[in-house]
Amino acid sequence: MSTLQHTGLRLRVSEKFGGTVQGEGPSTGVPACFIRLALCNLICSPCDTPYTWDTTRFDLRKEAHYENVEELLAWALDQPEDLVVVTGGEPLIQMAGLTELVKGLRAAGRTVEIETNGTIAPSEALVAAGPYFNVSPKLSRFGAAMPETRRLVPDVLRAFVTTGRSRFKFVVSEAAELAEIAALEAAYALTDISVMPEGTDPEVILAGMRTLEGPVRERGYRLGTRLHVLLWGDERGR
Ligand code: SF4
Numbered sequence: 516m517s518t519l520q521h522t523g524l525r526l527r528v529s530e531k532f533g534g535t536v537q538g539e540g541p542s543t544g545v546p547a548c549f550i551r552l553a554l555c556n557l558i559c560s561p562c563d564t565p566y567t568w569d570t571t572r573f574d575l576r577k578e579a580h581y582e583n584v585e586e587l588l589a590w591a592l593d594q595p596e597d598l599v600v601v602t603g604g605e606p607l608i609q610m611a612g613l614t615e616l617v618k619g620l621r622a623a624g625r626t627v628e629i630e631t632n633g634t635i636a637p638s639e640a641l642v643a644a645g646p647y648f649n650v651s652p653k654l655s656r657f658g659a660a661m662p663e664t665r666r667l668v669p670d671v672l673r674a675f676v677t678t679g680r681s682r683f684k685f686v687v688s689e690a691a692e693l694a695e696i697a698a699l700e701a702a703y704a705l706t707d708i709s710v711m712p713e714g715t716d717p718e719v720i721l722a723g724m725r726t727l728e729g730p731v732r733e734r735g736y737r738l739g740t741r742l743h744v745l746l747w748g749d750e751r752g753r
Contacts, residue, residue, distance in 0.1 A: 525550050525581045526612040529604060532752045533594035538711055538743030540649045540684050542628060546593040550587060552613070552687040553579035555605040555703040557632055557666060559657040561686075563715055563749075567604035584612050588619040602630035603644075608722045610638050617644040633683075634666065636674040648681040656688065672703045684739060688723070697734060711739030715749035741750040 532549035541692035553575060566573045591599050599620050606613050606629055613629070618640075620627050627646040630652060631637075653666040675681040684703045685696050701704060711730045712723020718742050731738045747753040 516720040521616050522567065522584055522612075524584045524612040524615050526584060526587060526609050526616065527579050527738060528582045528587065529751045530563075530752060531590060532602050533596060536742060537598060537628070539711060539739060540628070540745075541629075541707065542598060542681050543740065543742050546596040547598040547600050547628075548591060549600045549602060549716060550591065550598045550616075552572055552601065552603045552606045552609055555603060555610045555632070556608055557605065557653065559653055559666075560659045561657060561688075562563050564604065568618075574615070576620050584615045584619070584634070587616055591616075591620060591625070592623055597624075598626045598628065600628045600630065605635065607631055607635040607637060607641075610635075610641065612635050614641045614707050615640060616643060617641060617646050620646045627667055631675075632666075633675055634668045634671055636671045636677065642678050645652045645663055646680070648675055648678060649684055650675050651686065652699060653684065653690050653725070654687065657686075667699075669703065672705070674697075676704055676706070682709065684709045684711065686711055686713050687727065690727055693730055693734055695707075696736070709738075709739035710734075711735040711741055714741065715744055717745045717748060720744050 529551040531550045535547060537543055537545045537547040551565045566578045566681055578724060617627050621644050627645045628649050630649045633650040658666045687710055710727060712720050712727055714720045714723055724740055743753055
């Protein structure tokens with residue numbers, strides 16, 4: 516049952532699913548349910564969830580629906596998994612509804628991770644609600660159609676570091692990109708860095724991990740993976 520008073524707030528949702536595991540970042544392998552919010556403020560070339568935002572290729576009237584915060588909260592609390600991952604798209608676009616959702620989840624004792632591209636600063640209320648932030652700044656390869664100032668916002672990266680609840684996660688296609696990560700680490704004092712290979716095919720992920728293992732270890736970063744891809748390929752809703 517919802518622990519939240521009716522707020523009247525709605526969130527635009529792409530999909531939600533339980534009975535799975537967190538596939539990326541420090542909690543990889545932990546049982547989890549997912550709420551994927553629609554809309555994004557970036558236009559990354561290698562985006563693997565364009566159906567959440569790209570109206571040139573997808574009909575968002577079909578791909579995304581509105582749901583009251585209370586309905587979403589009730590759904591999440593009905594899932595057996597403690598960990599609730601709110602992802603996107605870019606969830607922080609819908610800050611007010613997201614904050615109320617996280618408040619309700621935390622009040623019920625759930626662990627919450629928010630996946631974000633790190634370009635929108637979390638509000639004080641959202642930070643106070645107590646989620647973890649899995650921040651995934653986009654490297655230059657993602658930004659063919661975007662200026663650097665759009666994909667990297669210094670004050671916002673500092674704001675995430677200041678929360679003390681942020682972990683940083685980078686998707687790379689080759690080891691040469693580690694130098695770019697190191698420059699961001701030095702500039703913004705990023706901590707808890709995971710590096711994972713790009714790909715939506717298990718063989719590509721494994722090959723990428725084999726290539727990255729040595730260089731990532733030498734930098735002192737965590738070698739990440741995309742566990743959901745290894746298990747289920749690019750199947751949606753897993
Ligand atoms: S920030 Fe994420 S969801 Fe948004 S376009 Fe880039 S990869 Fe896709």
